[in-house]
Amino acid sequence: MTDAAVLQANSIGKRFGRRRVLSAATLIAHPGSITVLLGRNGAGKSTLLKIAAGWWRADYGVVIYKSARYRHPRLADLARRGLFFLPDGGLLDPLRSLRRQMAALVARFPAARARVAHVLELLDLESLADHPVGSLSGGEWRRAEVALAVARQPECLLADEPYRGIAPADAETLSAAFRTLAGEGSAVVITGHDVPILLGVADQVIWQTAGTTRYLGSPDTVETHDQFRREYLGRWP
Amino acid sequence: MVLPPAAFLGRIVGRSAIAWGALRGVVGFLPGGADLAVRTSLLLIVIAAWLALFFGRRRNEPLFLANLGVRRGVIAGCALLVPVLGEVAVRIVR
Numbered sequence: 622m623t624d625a626a627v628l629q630a631n632s633i634g635k636r637f638g639r640r641r642v643l644s645a646a647t648l649i650a651h652p653g654s655i656t657v658l659l660g661r662n663g664a665g666k667s668t669l670l671k672i673a674a675g676w677w678r679a680d681y682g683v684v685i686y687k688s689a690r691y692r693h694p695r696l697a698d699l700a701r702r703g704l705f706f707l708p709d710g711g712l713l714d715p716l717r718s719l720r721r722q723m724a725a726l727v728a729r730f731p732a733a734r735a736r737v738a739h740v741l742e743l744l745d746l747e748s749l750a751d752h753p754v755g756s757l758s759g760g761e762w763r764r765a766e767v768a769l770a771v772a773r774q775p776e777c778l779l780a781d782e783p784y785r786g787i788a789p790a791d792a793e794t795l796s797a798a799f800r801t802l803a804g805e806g807s808a809v810v811i812t813g814h815d816v817p818i819l820l821g822v823a824d825q826v827i828w829q830t831a832g833t834t835r836y837l838g839s840p841d842t843v844e845t846h847d848q849f850r851r852e853y854l855g856r857w858p
Numbered sequence: 859m860v861l862p863p864a865a866f867l868g869r870i871v872g873r874s875a876i877a878w879g880a881l882r883g884v885v886g887f888l889p890g891g892a893d894l895a896v897r898t899s900l901l902l903i904v905i906a907a908w909l910a911l912f913f914g915r916r917r918n919e920p921l922f923l924a925n926l927g928v929r930r931g932v933i934a935g936c937a938l939l940v941p942v943l944g945e946v947a948v949r950i951v952r
């Protein structure tokens with residue numbers, strides 16, 4: 622952690638019909654740091670991330686991005702200011718190659734041009750970049766989405782379950798990519814359930830439970846947190 | 859206002875043009891289809907744009923473009939462009 626928060630989502634509430642998913646959730650992302658958001662299925666991790674990214678609207682709460690306050694932020698506005706949202710699937714066009722979609726990114730953000738070759742190498746995608754994304758395996762597709770995010774070099778990356786369905790070797794590749802981004806000063810927030818991988822890459826851990834968030838600190842602290850162990854980790858490790 | 863990159867713009871406009879053309883073709887064969895009421899024209903415009911956006915959504919366009927800084931309203935505007943101009947052109951010609 623090197624600086625003040627680049628992104629804060631404060632006291633976020635969200636209800637779907639009768640079901641309240643978030644009641645007072647908070648998310649803070651610091652430059653140069655990887656924050657991992659953990660929580661049981663249905664705890665509202667993805668919802669919080671989508672709201673913080675400006676993709677979904679909160680019922681209440683405020684998002685502060687680079688000192689600007691938003692009641693209802695829009696992803697397009699935040700993206701112009703350096704945020705990138707990597708959803709849980711559904712970012713790339715399955716009928717187009719990664720290279721063509723990278724070209725669209727470069728057309729909008731020319732600074733990405735110099736990073737494309739390096740990112741394809743970093744994520745081991747050079748031989749796959751000219752194939753339609755729909756022809757890639759689930760893990761390759763996920764790496765392709767992360768490649769796009771890394772090429773953008775966002776000031777803040779919100780990645781929803783990037784490790785889902787990823788083989789251990791590929792997970793290491795993704796972790797290296799996230800560490801590279803954080804090393805360049807980006808604030809990275811990741812959700813997921815792959816506890817060993819996530820704790821391995823995290824600088825700080827947030828636990829989403831009962832619609833709220835608890836800051837657990839470093840991964841070392843997490844393993845000694847009794848309630849977290851009991852309610853989330855179960856018998857792991 | 860940030861417009862979609864040229865490749866995406868072409869696809870959105872192209873899809874709405876095809877949708878509008880197809881709808882116009884179908885309506886043209888219906889009784890009274892040669893001379894549409896204004897409300898029917900508006901309905902055709904909305905349906906054509908909706909179809910263009912629907913098929914774009916299946917290809918993850920809105921989220922991809924939002925990450926490039928393109929607002930959803932701009933994408934919708936692009937999808938409306940050809941149907942609106944088409945309907946106006948048809949009325950002028952008639």
